[in-house]
Amino acid sequence: MxxxxxxxxxxxxxxxxxxxxxxxxxxxxxxxxxxxxxxxxxxxxxxxxxxxxxxxxxxxxxxxxxxxxxxxxxxxxxxxxxxxxxxxxxxxxxxxxxxxxxxxxxxxxxxxxxxxxxxxxxxxxxxxxxxxxxxxxxxxxxxxxxxxxxxxxxxxxxxxxxAGVGHWVLPVPPSDEGAKLGLGDKGELVRAMQTRLAAYGYGISSSGEFDITTQYVVIAFQRHFRPARVDGCWDPSCKETLERLIDALPRPKLIA
Ligand SMILES: [Zn+2]
Structure with a gap:
């Protein structure tokens, strides 16, 4: 028992x-x-x-x-x-x-x-x-x-x-303004997005290609951290919300 x-x-x-x-x-x-x-x-x-x-x-x-x-x-x-x-x-x-x-x-x-x-x-x-x-x-x-x-x-x-469970910040509201990244896009902006998602913990490689695996990670991020719009597109709201999250991570205290 x-x-x-x-x-x-x-x-x-x-x-x-x-x-x-x-x-x-x-x-x-x-x-x-x-x-x-x-x-x-x-x-x-x-x-x-x-x-x-x-x-x-x-x-x-x-x-x-x-x-x-x-x-x-x-x-x-x-x-x-x-x-x-x-x-x-x-x-x-x-x-x-x-x-x-x-x-x-x-x-x-x-x-x-x-x-x-x-x-x-x-x-x-x-x-x-x-x-x-x-x-x-x-x-x-x-x-x-x-x-x-x-x-x-x-x-x-x-x-x-x-209530004290989990790490979450108020997401930036989604809007139709600003550049978006989506399936099929390539280049440094995609690579930068992948690198920041990996910096938060997601299992994603910085390939610079917005492939289907990348889209799945973006959707997972949206479901958890920006649930108002779960569409698989990386818009300025997702980008800014991720930066807020990373900024809000506890850091080691190096100065007493
Ligand atoms: Zn499960």
Missing amino acids: LKPDSPLVSNVVISPNIDDRRSGLTPVLLILHYTGLPTVERSIEVLADPRGKVSCHYVVDEAGRITQMVPETKRAWQAGVSSWFGETDINSASIGIEIQNPGHAGGYPDFPVPQMAAVRDLCLDIITRHKIPAAGVLAHSDVAPARKIDPGEKFNWRWLAE
Whole structure:
């Protein structure tokens, strides 16, 4: 019987889909997902099915009830092929929370208030115990932009940040003014954009080509940080919002 790591847990269902964290890695990231399945019962069933080879540390249902499925010391199979700041074994370096929501394919309903409150409380508990930095609280789509879109643009990162969870700044409102970069563009402006996205952590190479992989990263950035317009175009609002984010990152204190 698993002893819950958090006092907020009300239910425990063990998943066999786990292994040890590799290379001495400990959790420095907290990855938020939606389940993309119709009910929490079905989600827990899938996350505990040895044939599925997926799992997660926690599941939060619509009413805010929290089920733990994997001990925090173990590596849950939640992130898949993913990358952040060059680390590609995100499962070894993170804790994962699945938030019950049928997802875009299932009508993508709003996340209910009691569910968001439970997500906030669980995140606060985890980031405090593991000293996870604000900018380490990420969407699955941030670390796997070419494959994943969860938890999506309806997820209220702003509200969470105001409650002390995650790193977020007020985005510059999108406008139709100014130059945009989009799929097929090439050159130094594209390279500069890619370099700044990588400086924030995104797994993107500075190729100077706005290819489909780059577009996926831009869409992931928009879902998380500029959700008013998720169109895959890099406009002045995206550029300025990213600069605000980078400026707002905590810096090492070199002067006493
Ligand atoms: Zn996910």
